[in-house]
Amino acid sequence: MLLVATTRRYLWLLPALLLLTAVSCDKKDPEPPVDPPVTPATPYNLTLPTQLPQGVVIPTNNPLTVEGVDLGRKLFYEVRLSRDNTMSCGSCHQQSKAFTDGRVRAIGVDGIAHQRNTMSLVNLLWEPKLNWDGSANSFETQARTPIENPIELHQSLADGVRKLQQTTLYPPLFASAFNSATITEENVLKALAQFERTLISSNTRYEKSLLPGGARLTADERAGRVLFFNHPGEGGNILARGGSCDHCHNGNNFLFTSTNFTAPGGLTQYFNNGLPVSTDLGRFNVTGVAADRGKFRVPTLRNIALTAPYMHDGRFQTLEEVVDHYNEHIDTNSADPILLLSNTPGGTKLDLTATEKRQLVAFLKTLTDSTFIQDARFSNPF
Structure with missing residues (x-):
């Protein structure tokens, strides 16, 4: 009788225990982005004006592609690459001003003036060095500086990558451009570089x-x-x-x-x-x-x-x-x-x-x- 009574006393707990077990079995860690089957990106047809030098060099590890250039354009205007989500590369490099900003000196997300004037972004394919002092040797390294500089976009590129990864927009775009929905710092810089190489002006x-x-x-x-x-x-x-x-x-x-x-x-x-x-x-x-x-x-x-x-x-x-x-x-x-x-x-x-x-x-x-x-x-x- 004691055993039966004890069993009856705890029988009411059984549904709760079964529910707990089911919930714990269903609970899983978030799945990483699933990469699509590897599909080569579409080569970008870069037509150089005949009056400009034809001997340009495109890095073999970052060829221009339609998908990469399109992604780079979006990243160029993406405010998530700034600390407070208010500025992008395009904030200081405005197309209407030949990719400058009209200011004496650039102003970053914290309202602090840079010590230098914003340089125009045009025909950069023919520029062996970048920045006023030539401190950058390639597009693939240059963009990190304004993103992470405390008086410019003031955010680590790693933080920017995390923001992009959390969107529904960017993982598929990176998958199309680089065959991986997992966004990396390297591929952010590569995409920006691809877009900037297409900024060609020759119709004066x-x-x-x-x-x-x-x-x-x-x-x-x-x-x-x-x-x-x-x-x-x-x-x-x-x-x-x-x-x-x-x-x-x-x-x-x-x-x-x-x-x-x-x-x-x-x-x-x-x-x-x-x-x-x-x-x-x-x-x-x-x-x-x-x-x-x-x-x-x-x-x-x-x-x-x-x-x-x-x-x-x-x-x-x-x-x-x-x-x-x-x-x-x-x-x-x-x-x-x-x-x-x-x-x-x-x-x-x-x-x-x-x-x-x-x-x-x-x-x-x-x-x-x-x-x-x-x-x-x-x-x-x-």
Whole structure:
């Protein structure tokens, strides 16, 4: 009787025990993303404009694909890569401003100003080094810096990856681009690199003017073009006038190329452009070489009319101020010798006339590519 009574006493617990057992059996750890069958991504057909150098190098471990470029475009405008989900790469690199931001210096998620002006992102395929000081050697490494910099997006890339992994949008996109729905830091950087390599600009009024039957430049623009490419005393003629701009901004990309001034260490593309050396020592911070103090990378002049303010610290608001600097205000004690030319025999300044300065600015404005800043392939997909 005692056994029966005891059994009856605990019989009411049986359903609860069975329910507990069932729940514990059903409880499982979250499943990792399931990768789809391996399907090669679609090769991206990158067409290079005929007027630009054709010998570009794409890393073999990160070929351009349709899926990778599309993913990179989304990541470029993805605010989850910032600490507070308010900013993206596209916040400081705005398409309408030729991928600059119109600020003197970039502002990050915490409202702190960067020490440098935002550089334009254009024709980067032909840039061997990135950043004002050339501190990045590849796209696949460069993007980590602004993402993790405390005064830019201020978030570890690992945290950004975790955010992306938790979305329904990104795992399938990474699976399509890289055959894995598990998102990695490496693949985030690779996708961004693929998109940035497609940011090509070549449809300027200047280039159209070079084609048979193309757009014709005005008289001021044509005169400015001559000044841009000519040097004082050109061809031994001491009366020949010029702005010598192509000493640094040469080639079809209007940036420093290996056609001039190579050095034993390789391509020289950093110059002191006559600004007083400040607390930002530029290239010196990368190399530690005393001769690099105050030197910065030569930026492209493509779309230059859209990318104000100018210089590494954004000190000049207009192209007229820039031309005034090179014409009249260069610090001769710090400037590289190639800038110390004069249209006045024996002079210490460039000495362009007011008319010549106006003509030079008029030519610079012909380097704007209006199709580039409206190209839907580069726009914010969100």
